[in-house]
Amino acid sequence: MALKIHGHANAPLVRLVAEVCREKEVPYELVNVEVYKGEHKTPAFKEFQPFGQVPYINDDGFILYESRAICRYIAKKYASQGTPDLVPREPKAEAIFEQAVSIETSNFYPFALGITAEKIIKKHRGLEPNEARLSDLVSNLKAKLDVYEVILGKQAYLAGDNITLADLFHLPYGTIVFEELGYDMLEDRPNVARWWKDITARPSWLAVKAKA
Structure with missing residues (x-):
């Protein structure tokens, strides 16, 4: 089933x-x-x-x-099939993974979601965005991505050299902010741009990018 x-x-x-x-x-x-x-x-x-x-x-x-x-x-x-170790099993690797998940949860998602809410969700409700809040959200996200730039300058993905759920968690709202809304936050951050190009090119994401 x-x-x-x-x-x-x-x-x-x-x-x-x-x-x-x-x-x-x-x-x-x-x-x-x-x-x-x-x-x-x-x-x-x-x-x-x-x-x-x-x-x-x-x-x-x-x-x-x-x-x-x-x-x-x-x-x-389903650990034994498909892409391996999306959640690492070795204790230290799993701890680094959880650290990376916390990075996304605390330093990416709230700002990307907030931008989406101001630009898209409010529009659907017939409301105007709060431009001051929007500017603050964009500035904060750029500052967080500056730290991403440092992390991703040392390793391929947020939890090390292998892709994990921590990377994939960025896909839905990152796609909205960087691609649908066109916020240019990648050009000046080559390590982030390389990482983003990598994870967004995965066949699994391309298959559901428009709809599940």
């Missing part, structure tokens, strides 16, 4: 889970959730995802929500 991803095909974190499924060669079925009609806020949906957010998965009766937890689960359950 294929793993079922409940969410909208265009949702960034739904596409992230689908990308990891492809990395690990795990068949999946997308169960469409009409988020623009508020289906994710209904009691029927919130029975499985109490925060009313997408995605959640159903893996042969096992229900799990929160995209990063889902990706870890897939990487560990």
Whole structure:
């Protein structure tokens, strides 16, 4: 039975889970959730995802929500297939991996998500962006990427010389900020640009870049 991803095909974190499924060669079925009609806020949906957010998965009766937890689960359950060691197993390597995940969670995601909210989500709601907040978010993200430039000048990926989930977690919102919204944060950071070109060229991401 294929793993079922409940969410909208265009949702960034739904596409992230689908990308990891492809990395690990795990068949999946997308169960469409009409988020623009508020289906994710209904009691029927919130029975499985109490925060009313997408995605959640159903893996042969096992229900799990929160995209990063889902990706870890897939990487560990199907460790023997597809791209190896998306979550390293050796204790020190795993600790460095968790450090890299924390980098993304604390120093990338809040700013990239904030920019997306100001430029896209507010537009969908008929609102204007807060330009002062937007400027602050962009400045903060650029400062964080300056540190990325140093880290990636010493190694190929955020957790070392092999790709991990820590790198892949950047794909959905990085694509929105750097490509869809056109914020030029890579040209002056050649190590970040090299890394970004590498991870965005993966067949698994190209397959779900537009929709899961």
